[in-house]
Amino acid sequence: MEYRLIDETSTDEVARLAVCLTNEIIERTGVKHFDVDLPLAMALCDEFVRQGQYSVIAAFDGATIVxxxxxxECRSLYAEGSFGTIQEFYVLPDYRSRNIGKALLxxxxxFAKRKGxxxxxxxxxxxxxxxxxxAFYQANGFEITGGYKMKYAIG
Incomplete structure (x- = not known):
């Protein structure tokens, strides 16, 4: 398994996996939390990576992202500076429980340490x-900070 930062040549594959993630959440919860639009996800992923707004680290099995x-990158006073937000994290089901997620984290x-x-x-x-x-995130050093994720849809 190889782990590396992707460039614009891999954004379509990452977008497909992001859609798999959102579909899995919808299927398991029975609630349509997201509007799933693969062409839009592909365009946005490419745009965000090209503009340096989105850093994606991928696990490769050969030439395939798994x-x-x-x-x-975000900034806040409570974090005393810059910090990273993991916007999406996904491992294909056939590759789970093989320490790929742990290695990816x-x-x-x-990467976060190098960014300061x-x-x-x-x-x-x-x-x-x-x-x-x-439980996976807790086992890998993350702690629950409380609260809820909330959104306000604009327009």
Whole structure:
């Protein structure tokens, strides 16, 4: 398995996996949390990577991406500076429970350290449907900080 930062040549494959992630969340919760639009996801992923707004570290099995973590840089007073947000994190089901997610998180943490970020934050999918996901992050050093993920749709 190889882990590396992707460039614009891999954005379509990452977008497909991001759509797999959103579809899995919808299927497991029975709630349509997202509007799934593959062509839009592909265009946005390409745009964000090209503009340097989105850093994606992927796990490659040969030439195939089997997992990825997408990061954005944020700033806040409470974090005392810059930090990273893991916007999406996904490993294909056939590749789970093989330490690929753990290794991918290790690469993401190393990337965050090189960027000088103070911390990494993420939001998990809903529980109890994704209790295993929460346990995975906790086993890899993340801690629950409380609260809820909320949104306000504009326009």
């Amino acid at each position: 997992g990825f973590g997408a990061l954005c 290790g690469e993401i943490i190393a 970020w103070k911390r990494l934050e993420l939001c998990t999918p809903p529980v109890p449907e994704f209790d295993r996901t929460v």
